[in-house]
Each structure stands twice: as structure tokens, then as C-alpha cells.
Amino acid sequence: MVRAFYAILLAAWWVVPVWAQTSTVDPDDLTLSVTVEPLPDPLMRQEMVLITIHGIYKRHITLESLEQPDFDGFNWMQLGQDHWFESLLDGRPVKNMRRRMAVFPDKTGTLEIGPFKHHLTLLDENNKWFEHTITSEPVTINVTPEPQSDDWWFPVRGLRVSDDWSNAPDQLSKGEGVLRVIRISALGASPDMIPPMPELTSPSALIFAHPEKRLVDLTSRGPEAIAFWRWTVTPTNGHSAILEPITFSYFDTVAREMREVSIAPQRVAFGDVVGAPVSDQRTPVETSRIHPLVLRICGIIAFLSGVLAVTRGETLSRYYLRQRLRSWRLQCQLRWAIWRHDMAGVRASAHAIDQLYGYSIERSELLSELDSHLFGRSFDPNIPEKFAFRLRQTLLIGGLHTNVH
Known part of the structure; x- marks a missing residue:
């Protein structure tokens, strides 16, 4: 019984210093760091950079507020809410805070991500609140200009394009129109980085362009920007019409090379019209086929x-x-x-x-x-x-x- 009592006291002696509340804060008790994922060489303007803000806290925290830097020269997105969890450090429990962000350098040269400041409310030995702030070190990133080109600069980690129709475009009823929806899904991009909706043209079709829709999904791999391009098309000559191809380029930040998306010409016709099919598509645009x-x-x-x-x-x-x-x-x-x-x-x-x-x-x-x-x-x-x-x-x-x- 005596040995058990001393064992409990010994355990308490190890635990109490960790959670002891004093007005003096040891720098090792509260730390805040910013980690940047490995960057390509060279990193070009508007390429996504993922950063992680990580705080480790050995003290009890009553209130907290994380202040971000101005991000001068960057666009940024926070990828979800802050994640609080517990872990063991040197065999003792500590609290952790983790925030994931995606930043997009909008300027070139040497850019700095300023320090983050975590404003904390702690307890002293008399259980009274007092304010304390910890600060991360600034981070510098070197950014180079994108290649000179007349095309829209569109760097992404992954791109998916689908071309869907409300019904078969070459089997329309007389006077009927068909809705065309092109969906652009870009991983590692913000919605404003997607190229503007192109003008769909045809010498023998009435084309009504619907307002463009853009949104973003926040994933663990970064933001995924999505755009919907929509048109309603009706042949005007009473027979059929050929829609001109749609092309745009993007920069694959994984393969480090420029790529092109080309959606082939599309025939729109009334059901009683017989004609030769248009050429096969030359790019990997998703189609809807049953297995x-x-x-x-x-x-x-x-x-x-x-x-x-x-x-x-x-x-x-x-x-x-x-x-x-x-x-x-x-x-x-x-x-x-x-x-x-x-x-x-x-x-x-x-x-x-x-x-x-x-x-x-x-x-x-x-x-x-x-x-x-x-x-x-x-x-x-x-x-x-x-x-x-x-x-x-x-x-x-x-x-x-x-x-x-």
C-alpha cells in the first residue's frame, strides 16, 4: 500500500510541472511554426503553394485567436477549419493546432509570408487570466515569371473536362434546342484562374450563352476550382449545324509542361437529317458511355x-x-x-x-x-x-x- 502511494505521488510530481500555471512563460512551452511543402524549381507565378501552420502548447489555454499576415503579393485560401488535437511530446501530453492553407503568388521575385501571431489567454498561479502572444518565423519564396505567351496563363496540378448535352445533339425534334454544358475542374487553382468562358460559334446555328457559374471545393490536396460553361443551341437552317471546336491551354505543374485541351467540332441536327459524323475528339474529354x-x-x-x-x-x-x-x-x-x-x-x-x-x-x-x-x-x-x-x-x-x- 505504501509503495502504491509513493508511486502515485511520483506520477503526480511528473505531471504537475507540465500543467503548472505561472505568469512566467517558458519559450519551449508554446511554439508556432510555418512549414512550406517542397517547391518546384523554378516556382512560377500563380502556382499553388501549400503551407501548414502548426502550434504546440504545453500550457492550458483559456482563449485563443490566430492572426494571419497580410499575404502581400499572394492570393490565399484556408483549407477547412483549424484542427485541434492532442499528442505526446517526450512522453507527455501536449495540445496541437494545425491549419492548412493554399497560397498563390501573384507577383514575381522574392516574396515573404509574414509571421503568424497566436494570441493566447493563459492562467497564472492565482488562476487569473493574462495575455500572451507567440509568433512564427517569416518564410521567403522565390517566384519566377511565367513563359511569355498570348494564351491565358492557367497553372494547375490536375485538370478534368467533361462535355455533356441535355439530349442527343444530332437527334433533335423540329425547332428544338439543346443545352450544352462543359465542366472544367482544376485542382490547385482558384476559380478566377480558370480561362474566361469562350464564345461558341457556328455559321448556321442560333446560340444563346448562359451566365457562367464558378465554385470551389476545398480538399486535402488543395482547392479544386470548378466552372460550368453553358449554351443553348438550335440549328437555324432547318437541317443541321456544326459547332466550331473549343481549345485552351494550361500548364501542368506536376509534369512541368504546357498542355492543350481541344474539344472537337460537334454536329447539331434535327432527327430526320442524315450526315457524316464529325471527326473524333483529339483530347481526353470525358464522355458519357455505359459500360x-x-x-x-x-x-x-x-x-x-x-x-x-x-x-x-x-x-x-x-x-x-x-x-x-x-x-x-x-x-x-x-x-x-x-x-x-x-x-x-x-x-x-x-x-x-x-x-x-x-x-x-x-x-x-x-x-x-x-x-x-x-x-x-x-x-x-x-x-x-x-x-x-x-x-x-x-x-x-x-x-x-x-x-x-
Whole structure:
């Protein structure tokens, strides 16, 4: 018992000095540092630089406030909220604060990230509050100018481009227009760094440009800037139109080289017009295609459902089986498009499914809701909530068309 008592006292003797509150602050008790991730050589203007502000605190903190420098010569973003956590230092628990930021040098030469100041409220030996401030060391960064070019300077760590349509652009009904949405997603960039929305041109089409939308997602790898370029296109000659290609360049900060995005010419036509397809696209622009394996699975499911119906004694015509198979394929395409967040594919599949079934007020309202997301005054890139489930429920009301026209 005595040995246990002395052991407790010894443990308390080690712990108390760590948390002892005095008006005298040991510099080692509170530290603040700024770490810059490894930089390329040379670092060019507007390239993203990730920094980490890290504080270690051996004292109890009552209140705190982190003051940032002016960031003269930089644009900056904070990547989420400050992260507070505990760790062990020399076998003793300490508090930690970590803040992640992305900065973009907007000037060239030797730039300085000034000191961060952490204003802390501590306790003294009489449990009275007093103010204390710790400061980080400044950091200098050398920045070189970008290569001379007439193109828009656009440095990114990763770039994704998708080209989506509200419905098939070469199968339009007479007088119908089609919505084209190009999505630019740039990792390591701020929204203002994305090139301006280009002018979409065609000698034989009426083109209405919608207001451009830009936003940013904050990720652990840095900000991801996103832009939506949107146009509504209608052929004006009663037949078809060819949209001119869209090109822009960017600087790959990982490979350290200039690259070009080229979206090939696109044919827009009414459904009764037959013409040669436009040339293949020369750049990796995402397209919406359903995986062949998904189609095979849908075919197997449709075949098994037909066999099951026959075993139950139902009389199925060959036409009905074809319609059932097509329904399964379209529903699989719909789920695939939702999974890919392909709004054009979702709309095309949903309207094709609607043509297979009898009229339903609920389904008509649901399709109108989807169209309002695409064609409304405020474009919404998100798919309506539980869209596939709600559409499937409407199919129980109106059965498949069984008459052959």
C-alpha cells in the first residue's frame, strides 16, 4: 500500500510541472511554426503553394485567436477549419493546432509570408487570466515569371473536362434546342484562374450563352476550382449545324509542361437529317458511355424475368419481351448515368423510359422537375433527390405499351 502511494505521488510530481500555471512563460512551452511543402524549381507565378501552420502548447489555454499576415503579393485560401488535437511530446501530453492553407503568388521575385501571431489567454498561479502572444518565423519564396505567351496563363496540378448535352445533339425534334454544358475542374487553382468562358460559334446555328457559374471545393490536396460553361443551341437552317471546336491551354505543374485541351467540332441536327459524323475528339474529354458489362447484366436480368413469367403461365409476345428488355437496358443506363453524375445521360434515359410506358401524371411532373434543373433560370448541376426510385415508382402505374404501331 505504501509503495502504491509513493508511486502515485511520483506520477503526480511528473505531471504537475507540465500543467503548472505561472505568469512566467517558458519559450519551449508554446511554439508556432510555418512549414512550406517542397517547391518546384523554378516556382512560377500563380502556382499553388501549400503551407501548414502548426502550434504546440504545453500550457492550458483559456482563449485563443490566430492572426494571419497580410499575404502581400499572394492570393490565399484556408483549407477547412483549424484542427485541434492532442499528442505526446517526450512522453507527455501536449495540445496541437494545425491549419492548412493554399497560397498563390501573384507577383514575381522574392516574396515573404509574414509571421503568424497566436494570441493566447493563459492562467497564472492565482488562476487569473493574462495575455500572451507567440509568433512564427517569416518564410521567403522565390517566384519566377511565367513563359511569355498570348494564351491565358492557367497553372494547375490536375485538370478534368467533361462535355455533356441535355439530349442527343444530332437527334433533335423540329425547332428544338439543346443545352450544352462543359465542366472544367482544376485542382490547385482558384476559380478566377480558370480561362474566361469562350464564345461558341457556328455559321448556321442560333446560340444563346448562359451566365457562367464558378465554385470551389476545398480538399486535402488543395482547392479544386470548378466552372460550368453553358449554351443553348438550335440549328437555324432547318437541317443541321456544326459547332466550331473549343481549345485552351494550361500548364501542368506536376509534369512541368504546357498542355492543350481541344474539344472537337460537334454536329447539331434535327432527327430526320442524315450526315457524316464529325471527326473524333483529339483530347481526353470525358464522355458519357455505359459500360458493356452493365448492358450484359441488364440483358441477363431481362431474359430471366421473361423465363420467370413463362414458368408462371403468362403469355408473352415477342414484342413485349423486346419492350421489357429495352426497359431494363434503359433503367440500367439511367442508374449508370446517375452514378457518373451525367445529367445529359440521365435526361435522355428518363425520357426514353417514359416513351415505353403509359401516360402518368406523376412521371410527367418528375420529368418536368428534372428539366427545370437543366433549363431553369438557376441551373442546378445536381440530380433531383431519389430520382431513380421515384421514376421507378411511376412505372408501376402505367404499364408497358403492348401494341405495335
